[in-house]
Amino acid sequence: MKKFLFYSLLCCQFLSAQPLFDKANTFYRSEKYSEAAKAYEEILASGKFSAEVYFNLGNTYYKLGKVAPAVYNYEMALLLRPGDEDIKNNLTFAEQLRIDDIKEVGEAGFAVLLADTFPGFNHNSWAKIAVAFMLLACVGIGFYYFGSRRLVRKLSFIFASFAFLLGIVAGGFAQLSFTSSNSKREAVVFAENLPVKSEPKAQSADAFSIHAGTKVRILETLDRWFHIQLQNGNEGWVLASEVKEIKRQR
Incomplete structure (x- = not known):
């Protein structure tokens, strides 16, 4: 490193x-x-x-x-x-220390495009931007109502309208980012060698194996099993105790 x-x-x-x-x-x-x-x-x-x-x-x-x-x-x-x-x-x-070299299959969707275009922004960032634009819109409305000159009132109305629209857009991005991040569950494999089962049963056949450090997406939970998907699209079932979910602590 x-x-x-x-x-x-x-x-x-x-x-x-x-x-x-x-x-x-x-x-x-x-x-x-x-x-x-x-x-x-x-x-x-x-x-x-x-x-x-x-x-x-x-x-x-x-x-x-x-x-x-x-x-x-x-x-x-x-x-x-x-x-x-x-x-x-x-x-x-x-x-680079991981054993598994899994090729990622690109995802589609506007939420993915938004995250790729603005990689440093999450739902909190967009929410703050939305609030800032709304405050600017309020300032513009104030100048519109209390301005004494016609030109100032006209420009203030245009400014307030533009800021309001940008606030709505940023708010929409915040909601989209929040929904996307909360619906996407990921985890890291901690077992050195983890058999991925074809069914959520210990006696079911092994579909393939993954190793420590590999990141997986959790599609669903059934009892003590996770239905997981790899970055290349392969799916299977693993014991929940063998992976650690990446999620905010409370």
């Missing part, structure tokens, strides 16, 4: 975890990677979730040669900070 960055916990809600975070970073710099991983995991176990902790933990597991937790923690960091180039770069390095 060419580049490692350490983030500092700056948010007030993480101030109580800062000493442990600094301790974990010190372990990492001293190449005591097992101790560093334990300290970062302790922060997460206390309910302090942040892209910084997940990113540094991913770096630590990469150094330990543990591909599955490295990929998982980078994915979690990217979930909290979409589009971050440092996280994406380190995730790419970690993925």
